[in-house]
Amino acid sequence: MSTSSDTTPPQAWQPDREAALAHLNQFLPRAGAYYKRHRNTDPGPEERDAVSQLSPWLRHRLLTEPEVVAATLERHAFGTAEKFLQEVCWRSYWKGYLERRPELWSRYRDSVRSELEAIRADDARQDRYQSATGGQTGIACFDAWVEELVTTGYLHNHARMWFASIWVFTLGLPWALGADFFLRHLLDGDPASNTLSWRWVAGLQTPGKTYLAKPDNIRRHTNDRFTPAPDELATTAPAVGDPDLPPLQELPPADSTPREAAILLTEDDLTGLDSLECLPAGTGLGVLEAAGTRSPLPTGEKARDFATEACRQALAEAERRTGRSGQLLHTVDPVASILQWARASGMATVVVPWAPQGPAADYLAAAIPALAEAGIDVYRVRRDWDSHVWPHATRGFFAFWKPVSRGLRAGELPLVSPW
Numbered sequence: 001m002s003t004s005s006d007t008t009p010p011q012a013w014q015p016d017r018e019a020a021l022a023h024l025n026q027f028l029p030r031a032g033a034y035y036k037r038h039r040n041t042d043p044g045p046e047e048r049d050a051v052s053q054l055s056p057w058l059r060h061r062l063l064t065e066p067e068v069v070a071a072t073l074e075r076h077a078f079g080t081a082e083k084f085l086q087e088v089c090w091r092s093y094w095k096g097y098l099e100r101r102p103e104l105w106s107r108y109r110d111s112v113r114s115e116l117e118a119i120r121a122d123d124a125r126q127d128r129y130q131s132a133t134g135g136q137t138g139i140a141c142f143d144a145w146v147e148e149l150v151t152t153g154y155l156h157n158h159a160r161m162w163f164a165s166i167w168v169f170t171l172g173l174p175w176a177l178g179a180d181f182f183l184r185h186l187l188d189g190d191p192a193s194n195t196l197s198w199r200w201v202a203g204l205q206t207p208g209k210t211y212l213a214k215p216d217n218i219r220r221h222t223n224d225r226f227t228p229a230p231d232e233l234a235t236t237a238p239a240v241g242d243p244d245l246p247p248l249q250e251l252p253p254a255d256s257t258p259r260e261a262a263i264l265l266t267e268d269d270l271t272g273l274d275s276l277e278c279l280p281a282g283t284g285l286g287v288l289e290a291a292g293t294r295s296p297l298p299t300g301e302k303a304r305d306f307a308t309e310a311c312r313q314a315l316a317e318a319e320r321r322t323g324r325s326g327q328l329l330h331t332v333d334p335v336a337s338i339l340q341w342a343r344a345s346g347m348a349t350v351v352v353p354w355a356p357q358g359p360a361a362d363y364l365a366a367a368i369p370a371l372a373e374a375g376i377d378v379y380r381v382r383r384d385w386d387s388h389v390w391p392h393a394t395r396g397f398f399a400f401w402k403p404v405s406r407g408l409r410a411g412e413l414p415l416v417s418p419w
Contacts, residue, residue, distance in 0.1 A: 013153075013187060017271065020057035020419055024071060027052045027084035029074050032080040035118040039083065041221050042156035045148060051156060052084070055188035061269040065092050066385040067418035069408065074417070078409055085408070086401060092386070093400045094192040096251075096393030098357045103165060105357040108195045111176035113296060118176070130169055130361035133181055136180030139233070141218055141226035142166050153187035158221055163212035164201040169234035175202040185300035185321050191358035203239025206396065212237035223375035243395050251391050254354060254382035261379065263322070264329075264338070264352045266289060266360040267307050272312035272353025273321060274416075275383045284345025286316040288338065290328050290359040293331045334363035348375060354382040373400075384414040 013019070019352045040052030056062040068088050072081050098105055112271060133136050135146030145163050149155050155163065180200035183189040189317040196205055203210035212235075215228040230293070257276045262284025265272045270287070273279065291307035292299050315326045329337045342350050350371065355361040370379050388407070392400045407413040 004087070013053075013306065015060070015062070015306045016313050017057070017062045020054065020063040023057075024052075024054060024063060024068060025178070025419065027054070027092075028071060030076045031084045032076040035081075036083040039087070040158050041223065042159050043223050044225060045152060045154075052087075053154070055091075055144075055190075056154070058088075059188040059190050060267055060307065060402060061271055062310060062314075063418065064271065064383070064385070064416070065089065066383075066413070066415045069413075070328060070415035070417050071419070073415070078405075083255065085405075086397075088186070089404055090397060091193055092389050092404075093393050093397050094190070094196050094207055095356045095386070096390030097196060097401070098192040099390055100249050100393060101246050102249070102357050103195050104199070105191060105195060108176055108179065111174070112180045115174040115177050119174075125173075128171060129173060130175065132167060132173060135363055139166060139243075140230065141228060142223070144226070149182070149185050150300060151302070153185060153300065153306065154291070155186070156246060160197070161201065161211055162213040162218055164198055165211050165237065166233060167402065168202050168240065169210075169212065171239045175199065175204070175240060180295050180297065183294045185296060185303055187303055187306045189294060189303055192356060194404075202241075203237070205239055205245050207243050208239075210237040210239050216280060241406070249392055251387075254387060255351075255379040257381055258264065258349045258377075258379050260341060260347065261349040261351040262286070262347040263318070263324075264341075264350050265314060265318060266352065266355045266364075267311055268355045268360050269353040269383075271333060273318055275353045275381055276351065279322060280349075280351055282345070282347045282349075283324060284341070284347050284350075285315070285318055285322055285324040286329050287311045287318070287326065288329045288331070288334070288360055288363065290331045290334070293334075293359050293363075314324060331359075331363060335367045335370055338363065338367040339374060342371055342376050343374060349377045349379060349380045351381060354380050354386065356386075388413055 034051055054063060057066065065088050068204060069085060072085060119129050135143040139142055142163060145155055145159050164178055167173050168175050175198050179195055181196050198208065201204040201211040209407055213233055215230055215233055219227045257278065258280055260282040261280040262282055264286045266288045267290055271312055289308055289311040291304045311328060313329055314381065319326045327341055352364060355364055389404050392403050
């Protein structure tokens with residue numbers, strides 16, 4: 001059993017791969033039975049040795065899922081570490097699910113805009129929303145989680161579930177605005193896992209499934225740090241609507257790496273050079289930074305700074321590896337920025353490591369027609385891991401996990417040692 005000195009406090013999250021690898025190595029001894037026993041308990045920011053806290057790095061792929069899986073299986077038997085392996089693969093599941101139902105992302109974006117307009121027109125709802133986002137609801141645990149989220153950019157996964165349940169069922173606020181609040185402030189704010197997890201809590205993702213935060217569960221799993229009164233939280237969690245899932249789509253095909261191209265990375269995959277079979281010849285290197293456009297409202301300082309600095313460091317590393325001069329592309333006018341950068345490269349092709357559903361993918365989709373008009377083709381290259389596991393994200397997680405776990409046990413999935 002480890003001590004609190006073995007944990008990574010929030011201030012230690014550095015937006016670079018070296019920090020990610022150091023923390024992975026530090027956590028691995030606890031990725032087996034210890035994680036399984038204690039993963040649902042949130043003893044507080046300075047005491048979290050039972051969860052990996054790798055998600056800020058995984059979000060930007062400074063560390064990748066197949067690397068974490070490979071490192072875990074080097075240290076533990078599959079059965080011993082299965083709970084942790086599942087947790088890593090939930091991220092892949094959510095991404096694959098949203099890639100195959102992309103309309104859910106556009107619906108969410110539309111909902112955020114419409115709900116913000118509705119709240120601005122209703123003083124009572126506006127006050128309730130401001131109290132919630134300001135951590136002034138009078139519900140001690142919820143208000144503490146607001147402060148922790150805003151000041152550190154992180155919440156324990158169990159706390160995220162309690163928070164979302166209280167937001168929707170106790171405070172009666174729109175789920176999409178809660179998801180937006182998380183996406184704006186989380187260091188690991190991920191369009192797929194964030195959007196779909198909030199939908200699940202609200203009863204929109206799985207028929208008949210919602211999540212109800214219960215006072216006794218909060219008390220027990222926070223080690224009595226929080227003790228909500230029995231009448232302080234909602235006692236029922238009726239779904240906010242019927243699950244209305246768009247039709248399942250085939251996974252879009254990926255492209256091969258062109259022989260000559262400018263390279264454009266996004267904040268979704270800052271080690272994306274590794275996904276190119278061989279680095280294409282050519283000139284032009286860019287990194288598209290989209291953290292400031294997660295929402296119509298401002299992105300939180302912690303999340304914005306982490307993502308921006310991660311992009312800067314990734315650009316410097318890519319310049320070192322390719323010998324090319326690079327450019328950080330900001331998203332005030334993303335289509336114009338991408339087009340200007342691509343033209344300046346002098347190349348007729350641009351290669352982009354696959355950006356899953358989210359702001360960066362939205363900007364790329366808008367830029368591709370403009371690039372085509374300028375005679376510039378875009379190649380989207382997907383990592384082998386994603387191409388293997390995303391197609392299985394058709395229903396619930398355990399329908400996904402069955403073939404994925406079988407492939408892991410058989411050594412059939414493309415794992416990569418992080419070392």
